[in-house]
Amino acid sequence: MVFSSLLFLYLFLPANLLLYYVRKNARWRNLTLVAFSLFFYAWGEPLWVFVLMMGVSVNFLCGRLVEVSRRKGLRSMARLGVVISVGMNLGLLIVFKYTGWLIDTLNLFLPQAVRLEAPPILLPIGISFYTFQAVSYVVDVYRGQAKAQESYYKLLLYISLYPQLVAGPIVRYSDIAGQIDRRCTTAQDLSAGLTRLLCGLTKKVLVANTAGKLLTGFTAGESVAGAWFGMLLFTLQIYYDFSGYSDMAIGLGRMFGFTYLENFDYPYISRSVTEFWRRWHISLSTFFRDYVYIPLGGGRRHAWRNLFIVWFLTGLWHGASWNFVVWGLYYGVLIALERLFGDRMRAPRVLSHLYLVFVTLVGWTLFYFTDPAMLLHQLGVMFGLSGAPLWDARVGLVVMNNAFWLLGSLLFCMPVVPCLKRCLARLPEGGIALVRFGETALNLGMLALCTCLLAGQSYNPFLYFRF
Amino acid sequence: MKEERPKETRPALVRADEELRRSDRTWKITAPIQVILVVGMLVVGGVLSVVAKKPTESVMEKRELASMPEFSALSLADGSYTRQVENHYTDTFPLRDQLVRAAADVSEHYGVRADEGRIHTVADAGGGQPVAPVEPDVSVTPPPAADPPPASSAPESTDLPPDPAPSPSSEPDGDEQVTFNQSNTVFVYRGDALSLFGTGSDAPAEYYASQLNQWQEVMGPETTIYNLVAPTHIEFVTLPERLESLSSPQKPNIDTINANLAPSIKAVDAWSKLNEHRDEYLYFHTDHHWTGLGAYYAYTAFCEQAGFTPVPLSRMEQRTIPDYIGSLYAQTQDSSLLGNPDHIDYWIQPTAAEVTQYRRGSPFYGFPSALLAESAKSYSVFLCGDYPLTKIVTQAPGNRKLAVIKESFGNAIVPFLVNHYAEIYVIDQRYFELNLPAFLKENGVNEILFINNIFAANTYIRMNELARLRTQVWAPPAPVEPEPEEEPPSSSESSASDGKPHARKRQVESRPERKNEFEKEIK
Structure with missing residues (x-):
């Protein structure tokens, strides 16, 4: 479903508002939101909604693993949790979004006879956004910036909440964790x-x-x-x-x-350009800053390499096609030039x-x-x-x-x-x-x-x- | 919890909101009022949209509205169920016609009409859209004063033909491959809607000529092929000088086509005849077709090439359908067109003719029909609209037989031809389902007239249909389709049935150039 449709505005939204506000109970309200969010997603992706729910389960377990290991001082176990979670999220993204692009690119280097055929995979709506949110959850838990969620449906709420589910912004778990349990809404x-x-x-x-x-x-x-x-x-x-x-x-x-x-x-x-990227799609550029650029060493170690990686990925994130990569690197080069001169x-x-x-x-x-x-x-x-x-x-x-x-x-x-x-x-x-x-x-x-x-x-x- | 996020660069909107909030002490009272009013409007709209009676067709758009789909696990899983529910909901939203009209009015106020003109981007301005077939009146010459029978007074939405009347906006073939051909731009200028023509290269014109040349090859030298490319309205409108570059001149394109034709193919110079009469009513103001008069002048050009003396208009009885608002109004919704309605003149031919038409999916069983559907209120009056095959047996002297391969521009010219040919087979290149060379040989046809308007002659989809007609083989509809209402699979693609994957797929399959396949025709 999209927001800019009559169905959303005149049926889905009023129904959601009425059911949500009919009771004050926090659990009722959260469950209402989860139900409406899943319905919202399933409306456009009746099958991939299960991939979403499965992904959330894995992230939920990884979050628990990281939390428990951290508490017991088992650093490598905590790391394993992060690796599994990030691996799965990126794996989903690569399989669903980049398979065709990878195969097409590979085919450029293969002789005619052995070229591969890309499987017809349709991109599940919003996968670029919700996988990133899931990554931010496990990493924030690993870094100790947030406590792991103890309840599956609350994590599901965070990841599937329909306002941000299909086209962002990429909401960080640490920014929102408190509001899942306690939020007051005034007129x-x-x-x-x-x-x-x-x-x-x-x-x-x-x-x-x-x-x-x-x-x-x-x-x-x-x-x-x-x-x-x-x-x-x-x-x-x-x-x-x-x-x-x-x-x-x-x-x-x-x-x-x-x-x-x-x-x-x-x-x-x-x-x-530097200022432009502070003002454009802020949740994405800060995500890449905090979860890719700084962990790679930021401006202190291999600054140019890091800049290249970040802008390559930023471009590629926008679509599985080389022109997006070129677009990302174009901005990377301009930012490098601005830094130099x-x-x-x-x-x-x-x-x-x-x-x-x-x-x-x-x-x-x-x-x-x-x-x-x-x-x-x-x-x-x-x-x-x-x-x-x-x-x-x-x-x-x-x-x-x-x-x-x-x-x-x-x-x-x-x-x-x-x-x-x-x-x-x-x-x-x-x-x-x-x-x-x-x-x-x-x-x-x-x-x-x-x-x-x-x-x-x-x-x-x-x-x-x-x- | 977000200590490390730098705070000094908070977005401008957040800061302003905070400032306003701090100084607003009455918000506690005004906020609930806003919530009640806005949410109230959503709820009222929502309730109305559910309880109000759902219309099934739109008079304004001349199409059936999307209906509520039947539920099935499969359609739910592949997403088509929810999509159709949403289409149904949007199509049948309360007061939709008024809302759509209001939206068009709003967008007319986005700016000013420069030079009394306005540019519209539309789905298809070029003639890819079929003319809705109508129920024919079988009596060819009813008494002149007779009122049309009330039963057929709403001809456009008949459920008779197997393809439902298509909506202009869902017609995808206009913009699919037409990158160099601006058939999606309409210029409304002083009450005339003009499809803008533009080609960046000669390639499409050369390709079109090569298609006809291949027809000559397949049919052999004993078949005479005529090519008539119809220019469109804008070619004969005089625009102020600074606007002349809006649309490319069409004459050079027609010349390119003709220069690339095999020497045996006879080019019909409709352009010159139309140009001689350019100040007459040759094209509709609000529709992309030519008028009956425009088609008549093209017919006189054809007569020159085919060796006939054209029948003068004075020997025919002229009748008129008043107040016609055509396809380009439907596409642009430009209100200035409503002030300049068209009328449709048509002529009763002196030669009697017996007409049989064939619906899609039924290429062997025709029904009696008429040259002119006098109850129609639109361009469908000519040949009753676009049918895959129209067979005409006339009482004209001689024994010549002609096939007309056409898109809808051809419809208006065919009635004049009954004065010269004993048999005429009118083939709509978009919908005809049999192998055409075999069909023509079988019926002893040795003259072929190709009529395409200049947009069609530069649109690869249209041109590839000419190739498909040569190679396709009729496949009868499978009897055990799971959905009984589904139209039988047809090899043509450009109607509202588009988007059904099997129709599209069949077309691709039949495209490979296998040249001689006449023998394989199935009876």
Whole structure:
């Protein structure tokens, strides 16, 4: 199931809310969430839900093993627990996500006669996210940052909780462990969660889906302007899609008393690639930092090697295709360059923003085209090497036809909302109450708008389902 | 528990939220009001969506809505059950038609109409979509003033043909392989919906010509082959200069095709005839087809090549279907098109003709039909829509026999041809299920007219159908299918039955080029 669907909004969610809040008992509430989460997952993956549950069992046992061994001082046993758990999680990921890619890559080096055929494995939704969460659980227990969970269903709740299950954010066990047993939800939380959910929904339905639809007309490389405009649309689509999804996850989490960390912090206003990755998909970059980069030795030992590994893996995580690896390494190289020369070069503000926008557009081009020939063609057009005309009339028409939408989408890439909120905070008390009523009206409006658009959109794929 | 996480760089939104929360003392009162109103709207919508009566078809989209699937363990396991339930739920959501219309209105306000024009990205603007077959009226020439019988006044949604009327949006073959051919862009300009044409290379045109050349090879020199590539609306619309580059000129593409044809194949120059009359009503404003008049001029061009004198329009009786809103409105939902509705002119031919049509899955058993479905309110009036095979026996003098291999553009031209041929076999290249060379030899047909609109002639799926017709072999439907309502397996693919894996697979299997397989035809 996806959040941006009528079925989720009008049946699943209200049913979940009513059943959840009908009793105060914490166990009832947790079990309700587990049941709804499993149903949510099984709706899209009726078989793989059992892989999920089995994976959680193994991680549960490993967590216990690590905890008990730690307490008794058996370091190697604890290590074994971590190895089993990490091995199984990565194994699942490799089998389900990378088999086809590995075989295709291997085939490049094999003679025609012995080439292998890739088995038709379909990627279970969300596997890239929930395996990482499971890794964070066992490792956090091993590091002593959290106590092992004593109850299977609570661990199942942590891993399968539907707000974050299928497209993140990657929630760390240590961040959330306490909330599994004790969380208080006030009307304010519920209210703020609803607002956040509807904002995310609007970002997804109004902006990302529209950008995705417009984008399809600009990927054939008919003109230089068209190629850049197409990539601008993709830049908007991927940000609004993914950050909208994170907003919905955070909002839903909050409605049930979970506080997730922010996953995006206006990445496109960054002034360097390093800053961009502090603001883009924060839960992923910190995961790689804390569970790969630092354990490998961080910046102290083999810094360059570590950087290469992390960015290779970051790229590969986004999809089983070489263009994602290239995309990851592209950012790795830029970050290395910034580290080497960044201190000495203080560019003016305008230039550093332009630099980041340029780098991001080229980056998303690498990301968008999984087919190398099409990628090279697109890059050739963008940089004027293909002889394509500079301009075609369609660009101008589409810009005009969607001028307000485009301006709004660009505007909300900047931190307008936080600025507005800080201004509103300075209003007198009665004023703020009025603002809250305005918020309610806005929410009802956004819900109505999204309902219309969802009814009108048969085109409704979530980009991040691929990962 | 998260001591080591650096705190100094908390996201802007978190800080702002905190600030607002601190200064808001009334939130305790306003929050529950918001919760009640928003959750209330969800609950009310949810309850209505469950208790409201579920429609089964959409008048607006001219299609059947997804129905509630039957439960089975298998469909649950492979995920199709939940997917269909969700499709059903979304399709039958309360007030869906109004919501969809509202969504289109919203998106019309995303910006301004530049130069009175608006670009739409659609699933398929190029003519891959079939024209819904309709129930024919068997009486060919009813009295002119007769009202259409009430029973057939809703022709589009008939359950008669084996393929349900497809929805434009679920029609996947438009954008599957058409990378260089912008058949997914429609430009609405001053009340006219224009499919934009664009090709980056000559390769598709050359491929199309090679397909026809292979037909000539297979049929041998005693068969005369005609090629008619129909230009589309935008070719004859005068756009302001800065918009001219929106769509590639179609004439050079047609010339490329003709230049690559074997010398024995006769190219029909419909373009020039249409161009002579470019200010007349040759194309619909709201539909991707040409009008009966446009088809008539193409017919005169064909007569020149085939050696006939065209019958003047004045010798035919003209009738009109008013207020027609066509396929490109359905795809774009552009409200400006509603202000410019079409009318459909058609002509009763002076030569009598007996028409038999064959449904999909039933290539040997036809039913009596008509050249023109006068009860239809759409382009389906011509030949009653797209049937795999239409057999026409006429009282025209002489003994010439013609096969017309066409997509839907061909439908409008065929009625004029009854004045010249004793027998006409109209083959829809998308749906015909028999081995065609064998079929033609058997019926003694030695003239073939290929009609494709320029989008089809540049779309590999359409072209590969021409190859498939040469090699495919009829396989009767298996009698012991587990689902009795399933349509019999057919080797053509482009209807709403798409996505059924077996249909797709069969098509792939039959594609290999085995050239001479006539003998294997099964009776």
